[in-house]
Amino acid sequence: MKTVLKIEGLSKHFVSRSGPSWRRRESVVRAVDGVSFELGENEVLGLVGESGCGKSTTGSLIVRLLDPTSGSIIHRGLDIACLPETELLESRKKIQLIFQDPFASLDPMMTLGEIVAEPWEIHGIYGPKERRNEAVHLLESVGLDGELSGRYPHELSGGQRQRIAIARALALDPEILIADEPTSALDVSVKAQIINLLGDIRDTRGLSMIFISHDLSMVRHISQRIVVMYLGRIMEYGPTGEIFARPNHPYTRALLDAIPVPDPMKRGKRTIIRGEALAPDASEEICPFYPRCERRGADCDRKRPPLVETGRGRFAACLYPETEAVR
Amino acid sequence: MFTYVLKRLVSLVVTFFVVSMIIFSLMHSIPGGPFDEDKMPLSPAAKAKIMAQYGLDKPLAVQYVRYMESVLRFDFGIPYQSPGETVVALLSRAWPPSFLLGGLGLLIGTPLGILLGIAAALRRNRPVDYIASAVSTLGITVPIYVISLMLMLVFGVWLKWLPTNGWGNPVSWILPVAAYAIVPLATFARYTRSSFLDVLNKPFVTVLMAKGLPYRTVIFKHVLKNAAIPMVTIFFPIFIGITTGSIFVEQMFRVPGLGSYFVTSISKRDYPLEMALILLLTLMVGIAYIVTDIAYYYLNPRTRIK
Amino acid sequence: MNDLTVVRSPGFYARRRFFDNKASVFSGAFIILLTAAAIAAPLITPSSYADQKYLDEALAFPSARHWFGVDNVGRDLYARIIYGARVSLGIGVVSALASIAIGVPLGAAAGFFGGVIDWIVTRIVEIFSVIPPLLVAILAASLFGGGILNIIIISSAFGWVGVARLVRGQVLTVKGREFVQAARAMGAGSKHIIVRHLIPNSISPIIVGFVLAIPQAMMLEASLSFLGVGINPPIPSWGQMISDGLYFMFFYWHLPLFPTLFLAVTVLTTSIFGDGLRDAFDPTLKGK
Ligand SMILES: Nc1ncnc2c1ncn2[C@@H]1O[C@H](COP(=O)(O)OP(=O)(O)OP(=O)(O)O)[C@@H](O)[C@H]1O
Ligand SMILES: [Mg+2]
Numbered sequence: 001m002k003t004v005l006k007i008e009g010l011s012k013h014f015v016s017r018s019g020p021s022w023r024r025r026e027s028v029v030r031a032v033d034g035v036s037f038e039l040g041e042n043e044v045l046g047l048v049g050e051s052g053c054g055k056s057t058t059g060s061l062i063v064r065l066l067d068p069t070s071g072s073i074i075h076r077g078l079d080i081a082c083l084p085e086t087e088l089l090e091s092r093k094k095i096q097l098i099f100q101d102p103f104a105s106l107d108p109m110m111t112l113g114e115i116v117a118e119p120w121e122i123h124g125i126y127g128p129k130e131r132r133n134e135a136v137h138l139l140e141s142v143g144l145d146g147e148l149s150g151r152y153p154h155e156l157s158g159g160q161r162q163r164i165a166i167a168r169a170l171a172l173d174p175e176i177l178i179a180d181e182p183t184s185a186l187d188v189s190v191k192a193q194i195i196n197l198l199g200d201i202r203d204t205r206g207l208s209m210i211f212i213s214h215d216l217s218m219v220r221h222i223s224q225r226i227v228v229m230y231l232g233r234i235m236e237y238g239p240t241g242e243i244f245a246r247p248n249h250p251y252t253r254a255l256l257d258a259i260p261v262p263d264p265m266k267r268g269k270r271t272i273i274r275g276e277a278l279a280p281d282a283s284e285e286i287c288p289f290y291p292r293c294e295r296r297g298a299d300c301d302r303k304r305p306p307l308v309e310t311g312r313g314r315f316a317a318c319l320y321p322e323t324e325a326v327r
Numbered sequence: 328m329f330t331y332v333l334k335r336l337v338s339l340v341v342t343f344f345v346v347s348m349i350i351f352s353l354m355h356s357i358p359g360g361p362f363d364e365d366k367m368p369l370s371p372a373a374k375a376k377i378m379a380q381y382g383l384d385k386p387l388a389v390q391y392v393r394y395m396e397s398v399l400r401f402d403f404g405i406p407y408q409s410p411g412e413t414v415v416a417l418l419s420r421a422w423p424p425s426f427l428l429g430g431l432g433l434l435i436g437t438p439l440g441i442l443l444g445i446a447a448a449l450r451r452n453r454p455v456d457y458i459a460s461a462v463s464t465l466g467i468t469v470p471i472y473v474i475s476l477m478l479m480l481v482f483g484v485w486l487k488w489l490p491t492n493g494w495g496n497p498v499s500w501i502l503p504v505a506a507y508a509i510v511p512l513a514t515f516a517r518y519t520r521s522s523f524l525d526v527l528n529k530p531f532v533t534v535l536m537a538k539g540l541p542y543r544t545v546i547f548k549h550v551l552k553n554a555a556i557p558m559v560t561i562f563f564p565i566f567i568g569i570t571t572g573s574i575f576v577e578q579m580f581r582v583p584g585l586g587s588y589f590v591t592s593i594s595k596r597d598y599p600l601e602m603a604l605i606l607l608l609t610l611m612v613g614i615a616y617i618v619t620d621i622a623y624y625y626l627n628p629r630t631r632i633k
Numbered sequence: 634m635n636d637l638t639v640v641r642s643p644g645f646y647a648r649r650r651f652f653d654n655k656a657s658v659f660s661g662a663f664i665i666l667l668t669a670a671a672i673a674a675p676l677i678t679p680s681s682y683a684d685q686k687y688l689d690e691a692l693a694f695p696s697a698r699h700w701f702g703v704d705n706v707g708r709d710l711y712a713r714i715i716y717g718a719r720v721s722l723g724i725g726v727v728s729a730l731a732s733i734a735i736g737v738p739l740g741a742a743a744g745f746f747g748g749v750i751d752w753i754v755t756r757i758v759e760i761f762s763v764i765p766p767l768l769v770a771i772l773a774a775s776l777f778g779g780g781i782l783n784i785i786i787i788s789s790a791f792g793w794v795g796v797a798r799l800v801r802g803q804v805l806t807v808k809g810r811e812f813v814q815a816a817r818a819m820g821a822g823s824k825h826i827i828v829r830h831l832i833p834n835s836i837s838p839i840i841v842g843f844v845l846a847i848p849q850a851m852m853l854e855a856s857l858s859f860l861g862v863g864i865n866p867p868i869p870s871w872g873q874m875i876s877d878g879l880y881f882m883f884f885y886w887h888l889p890l891f892p893t894l895f896l897a898v899t900v901l902t903t904s905i906f907g908d909g910l911r912d913a914f915d916p917t918l919k920g921k
Binding site for chain 2: 859
């Protein structure tokens with residue numbers, strides 16, 4: 001599989017200041033902490049983890065809405081992590097982001113036609129008239145009525161709005177689509193429609209996608225590989241089927257066990273996440289999951305577990321992984 | 328906290344000097360001195376003599392330094408409009424009426440405004456609420472001289488119940504005090520109402536009521552205490568309103584106070600008096616600002632705990 | 634669309650909130666009427682504002698011939714009041730426009746670029762919110778002289794502050810909204826974001842700031858004219874007419890009464906109208 005995007009050691013630390021000027025306190029949140037993964041051509045990579053683990057931050061870093069603290073993002077042989085804004089235009093055409101909340105990501109003062117044509121406007125593609133015609137085609141390509149182009153976002157349902165956001169992301173014919181929880185603000189009934197639309201887009205356009213979600217069953221349905229994050233770090237990374245069948249990391253197991261199973265009789269022994277989460281100002285040389293971990297060993301609070309290969313194409317950051325040998 | 332107060336005081340002193348410098352240079356660089364031909368026909372020689380006598384012929388910087396030196400010795404010079412006394416003597420004659428009337432207005436208007444605001448909050452969308460909102464809108468938007476004039480017309484001219492000017496008889500204080508009182512009355516009524524409604528909607532009030540505490544206790548002890556904190560911040564605009572208002576009120580009701588001297592000092596280009604009044608005002612406004620700020624800081628539990 | 638609920642624009646709700654507010658609708662009607670009268674002044678008044686046509690009737694009380702009476706130098710008071718509306722509204726509107734012209738770019742720049750620009754603008758706004766505008770205005774008018782132009786300069790020097798504060802706040806919230814992030818992720822530059830997103834989404838606070846700046850400027854003009862450092866006679870100003878009328882108050886109360894009523898009602902209605910607009914556009918701002 002050809003690699004279209006390579007992320008290495010990507011970190012984002014937020015420094016927040018609090019208190020009055022004469023008693024300033026600083027605290028560092030390591031929202032993304034040394035994350036590495038690759039995205040293959042025409043692949044859907046699932047990025048999962050509980051709320052606050054740094055999924056959106058990772059997405060924002062890749063499109064450079066945020067500047068990384070360290071690490072590299074290789075796209076087409078270029079490290080876009082440290083390019084200045086002015087030289088980012090090309091990669092910004094090729095990597096598009098779809099936001100979680102379709103109510104907030106569309107400008108209420110613009111018509112739908114203007115919204116989907118905005119990327120062309122920004123990059124100076126097409127004249128005003130062509131833009132209007134192309135916008136209608138674009139709307140139709142995501143299953144909307146071309147007539148809608150004169151309407152405003154508030155006249156649409158949530159699902160329709162998310163289609164608009166997807167259409168906008170497709171306008172520049174990108175290579176990579178980053179979808180940040182594109183369905184979490186939607187009704188159950190339209191979730192599947194949007195997921196199917198994204199699947200179709202991948203098939204017909206041959207693009208790659210990073211699909212961010214906290215819903216493991218959704219990710220399982222759409223992605224070939226998944227990245228599991230916890231408190232800014234990658235816990236486990238590998239092919240979807242294998243991870244679901246045999247998780248290597250205790251955190252992944254806990255996550256999988258938390259998925260509701262329709263038939264109670266089929267429910268096996270469940271690992272339940274217990275205990276306090278790690279304090280945000282804890283040391284770096286630590287496994288962030290150790291206070292809650294069932295399998296923790298003596299040095300889990302003293303050593304940072306590296307992301308190591310635990311099988312073919314499988315990686316886990318655990319000192320005591322659940323590999324074949326251990327089981 | 329101590330360093331904070333100190334910082335504020337230092338910035339007040341700096342402001343004071345900056346203001347004095349700006350005003351001083353502005354007043355002395357604008358054409359049209361107090362001894363201009365059209366006001367007082369003087370021969371050039373006589374004019375030069377008077378200018379020298381008042382030090383108006385020296386360079387501006389020298390005049391300023393000299394002036395500030397004497398200010399620090401509490402000597403503001405001699406007012407051009409009444410050369411028989413010093414500025415300090417004139418001011419010490421003028422401040423009691425101003426402070427008396429303004430203070431009375433504040434003392435009467437504040438409790439009335441708070442009570443009206445509470446009544447409006449407790450009886451929402453009833454007549455009291457409408458009256459309160461009418462009174463506060465009127466008092467906040469309409470200039471004080473309009474209110475003064477209405478009071479004069481109604482009670483002085485048409486009903487002939489009250490005198491509209493004079494200073495000797497306390498009966499003649501009633502109308503100016505009423506005009507001043509409108510400022511805190513209107514502002515407090517509006518602010519108390521919204522601040523009270525905010526607190527009334529908090530869950531802890533529901534809990535207290537549910538615990539069976541008497542209604543009165545809840546309202547006057549718990550709700551009022553919480554609503555009072557943000558209300559401290561409006562003391563400053565009210566102070567400004569009354570200070571500014573005194574210029575108009577004192578002129579209309581012919582009160583021999585600081586406000587009316589402010590107007591005459593400006594129209595007569597009486598530099599020494601004008602400078603003294605502006606410096607006094609800067610100081611008063613600055614102190615009122617700091618006091619409001621510190622009071623808020625102390626009353627607000629969120630900042631106090633730290 | 635397959636759902637049955639009628640979708641309505643935010644504008645629809647804003648309009649409905651505005652028209653539900655009887656006081657502001659009434660105020661709007663009064664302002665329209667007064668503006669029309671001010672524009673049509675020569676057509677609806679018996680004489681011009683400076684004509685001393687009625688010297689033999691000086692100080693006459695209101696009558697069918699002179700609706701508001703005649704002043705001490707034989708001028709029709711009604712004519713002076715209507716022409717005074719021109720001065721008052723004119724100064725109010727022009728100062729408000731000037732306040733917008735200064736306040737919108739400064740507030741937008743402060744909110745959008747942040748950093749040093751924001752620091753400077755917020756410091757200036759802070760200073761302006763501590764100094765009492767009227768006192769400084771009196772001083773400035775007495776030093777530099779009154780007159781229409783100077784009054785407009787003075788009142789916009791204070792009026793822009795409120796506009797800048799409103800616009801800065803709005804730009805800060807809009808800037809953080811996801812559609813702006815989306816535009817940035819697509820490669821949009823500052824110019825595109827300001828022109829296509831920030832300004833269109835800040836229209837309502839700008840309108841509100843404009844309307845609320847009008848009564849402030851009118852009040853400032855009237856106050857300065859009242860103290861004799863404002864509009865130069867014989868141009869009529871309500872503030873000056875009130876102060877002139879004070880001398881005659883005891884016997885000819887109509888002289889101060891009518892300008893007072895007009896000033897009070899005009900300032901009151903423009904404020905109520907502005908508040909009504911603000912509440913209609915953004916109900917969460919109510920009472921702030
Ligand atoms: N601008 C910021 N300043 C400071 N901290 C931030 C900022 N943005 C995010 N964070 C912190 O970084 C961490 C990761 O946030 P992020 O939004 O990436 O999480 P997420 O995985 O997308 O969560 P969710 O599922 O809730 O969307 C959180 O702890 C958050 O508080
Ligand atoms: Mg997120």
